[in-house]
Amino acid sequence: MTIRLAMILHCVFCNFRTDVSEDQRNQVLTALAQFSAGLNGVLGFDHGPNLDFEGKSASYDAGFVIRFADHEALQTYADHPEHQALGRQLCDLCNGGENGIKVFDLKL
16 A cells, blocks of 8 residues: 655746846745755745746746645745745735735645
C-alpha cells in the first residue's frame, strides 16, 4: 500500500502596475523565495514571467508557485508575519492592490 502526501501547490499570478519596474517585481519575488526556503514543509519555489502561449492571461505579467508538503505547512507560511509583510508589498505593486493577484491552491 502506498501512502501519498497531500501536497499543496500554491499558485500566485500577478497583474503588475505599468509603472512597476522589472527590478521591483524581481525584488519582492526573490524575497518571497528566500523567506520560503527557510520554512519547514516548503518543497520548492519557482517564479517567472507569464509567457501566455494560449493568449488567455495577458494581464497577468508574472507569477510564482510554492510546493508545500501539506496544508499545515501552507498555513504556517500564510500566518507568518514576514509573509504578510511581503504580501502587502506585492499587493502594492499590482493593479487594484490585492485584486490584482489571483491565487490557486491545488491539492496534488
